[in-house]
Amino acid sequence: MPEKSSFKRGMLKRAQVLIVLLVLGGVVLVEFIQALALERQQQQQYQQTVNRLTAVRSKLEQSLSRTIQAGLSLGTYFSVNPNPDVREARLVSAETLRRFSEIEQIRVNSRDGDAFIYPLLTMTADTPFEQSDNWARRADIAIGLNRARIGTPSYQPDGFLGLSVRAPIYSSFYLYRGHYWGELRLMLNLSRLLHNTISEVGGQQLAFALTHSDTPPVLDSRFYGNEGTVTGHEASIEVQFHGTQWSLYAKRAETATISLWQQQLARLVGYPLLLLVAGLLWLLIRSYRQVRSTALTDVLTGLPNRRLLVDRMQQLIKARNAQFALLFIDLNKFKSINDTYGHQVGDAFLLHVAKTLKQVCREGDTVARVGGDEFVIVMPAAAETADVLERKVQQQLLANPFHHHEQQFYIVASIGIAHYPNDGASVDELLNLADKAMYDDKHKASVVKHRGEGMEYDNH
Numbered sequence: 028m029p030e031k032s033s034f035k036r037g038m039l040k041r042a043q044v045l046i047v048l049l050v051l052g053g054v055v056l057v058e059f060i061q062a063l064a065l066e067r068q069q070q071q072q073y074q075q076t077v078n079r080l081t082a083v084r085s086k087l088e089q090s091l092s093r094t095i096q097a098g099l100s101l102g103t104y105f106s107v108n109p110n111p112d113v114r115e116a117r118l119v120s121a122e123t124l125r126r127f128s129e130i131e132q133i134r135v136n137s138r139d140g141d142a143f144i145y146p147l148l149t150m151t152a153d154t155p156f157e158q159s160d161n162w163a164r165r166a167d168i169a170i171g172l173n174r175a176r177i178g179t180p181s182y183q184p185d186g187f188l189g190l191s192v193r194a195p196i197y198s199s200f201y202l203y204r205g206h207y208w209g210e211l212r213l214m215l216n217l218s219r220l221l222h223n224t225i226s227e228v229g230g231q232q233l234a235f236a237l238t239h240s241d242t243p244p245v246l247d248s249r250f251y252g253n254e255g256t257v258t259g260h261e262a263s264i265e266v267q268f269h270g271t272q273w274s275l276y277a278k279r280a281e282t283a284t285i286s287l288w289q290q291q292l293a294r295l296v297g298y299p300l301l302l303l304v305a306g307l308l309w310l311l312i313r314s315y316r317q318v319r320s321t322a323l324t325d326v327l328t329g330l331p332n333r334r335l336l337v338d339r340m341q342q343l344i345k346a347r348n349a350q351f352a353l354l355f356i357d358l359n360k361f362k363s364i365n366d367t368y369g370h371q372v373g374d375a376f377l378l379h380v381a382k383t384l385k386q387v388c389r390e391g392d393t394v395a396r397v398g399g400d401e402f403v404i405v406m407p408a409a410a411e412t413a414d415v416l417e418r419k420v421q422q423q424l425l426a427n428p429f430h431h432h433e434q435q436f437y438i439v440a441s442i443g444i445a446h447y448p449n450d451g452a453s454v455d456e457l458l459n460l461a462d463k464a465m466y467d468d469k470h471k472a473s474v475v476k477h478r479g480e481g482m483e484y485d486n487h
Contacts (some may be wrong), residue, residue, distance in 0.1 A: 057297035080277040082228040098213040106199040120145035129220040137209040177271040180250045190215040236276040325396040328381040336395040354404040355443040355461035361400040387423040441468040
């Protein structure tokens with residue numbers, strides 16, 4: 028029995044330590060999951076950024092190539108019409124601009140110095156009619172390249188980001204086949220093209236920037252977007268079209284960043300669950316302690332019961348060179364008081380007796396209630412003789428009578444004493460010996476006086 032009780036106490040302490048370790052381990056686990064979740068969210072957002080960036084690059088290259096190719100196809104009209112009709116040229120140009128809204132202006136310069144512009148809007152500070160010597164130099168370059176030349180994007184007076192495209196025109200007319208006829212110049216609205224491209228692929232949550240890949244330093248070559256997007260970009264990719272190469276940078280916009288509750292999701296879920304589990308375990312241990320305390324204590328007086336008394340006596344017996352005195356106390360005529368005045372008064376009387384017995388005991392002594400009106404006191408290392416101990420307890424009881432309204436009851440008890448190891452070597456032997464000594468004491472005169480009415484109770 029004592030081994031089992033000690034084992035249970037040890038299990039209870041280990042359970043409490045386990046809860047502390049569980050909480051600490053739970054905190055570490057929640058933080059680990061939080062770090063993994065945040066890293067995963069960042070990886071997902073990075074992958075989404077890369078996917079959107081790739082889609083924008085693909086759409087941008089496609090749109091630029093398609094728009095430039097459509098605009099340059101006008102060169103075919105002038106190639107087969109060395110002496111074009113201005114009205115027809117305007118109609119063809121108007122239809123091209125209607126289908127491709129990213130083209131802001133079409134300009135054709137002939138070798139002879141004639142200029143055709145549609146619409147008649149000044150997109151740059153250049154003069155609408157170029158001098159022959161300047162035109163000759165450009166013509167020589169165009170002839171040498173024999174392909175379209177992409178200019179440097181720049182902001183136009185109208186406020187949009189423009190991209191100039193030049194291509195040579197060779198005559199296909201049978202009389203002048205293969206001869207250089209002139210140059211076709213397109214002005215693209217790069218701002219509109221980029222806006223349409225980003226909107227079509229759903230990239231509004233990203234901030235973009237463009238730079239010339241072959242023009243370091245990078246910030247100086249930026250022509251679209253802000254510096255923060257270039258310096259703090261999350262992903263970048265190359266854009267290539269018609270022999271031109273740009274660098275496209277992407278960064279999540281402020282409104283697209285991970286929200287606070289998403290960043291702290293693991294903590295917001297993990298810590299309440301951890302507290303819930305720890306609270307349930309604590310309540311479970313508390314309930315177990317209450318049940319265990321109820322099983323080891325007297326319900327009325329709160330004193331140790333017979334089970335706990337035996338356990339403590341076993342522990343004292345196991346101790347080396349242990350000595351203790353066992354006092355078995357029985358209250359005389361308690362049944363008469365209980366029957367006469369009711370159980371409520373009887374319970375109050377027992378509580379008073381328990382309190383009185385605790386006053387006579389030392390800190391290390393044990394006072395237990397083992398029956399209805401039976402109490403046991405265990406006094407370790409008690410040096411007094413049996414008569415001295417009995418007289419000390421009797422005096423304490425008589426000096427503290429029980430009062431009920433105007434009535435007063437003196438506490439008279441029969442006491443049996445046994446000493447370990449002189450009188451017995453086991454718990455049962457000591458209890459039996461003290462119980463027998465108590466019954467022997469029953470033959471001595473013991474009176475409980477009821478002074479309020481002059482009544483007295485003897486032990487017969």
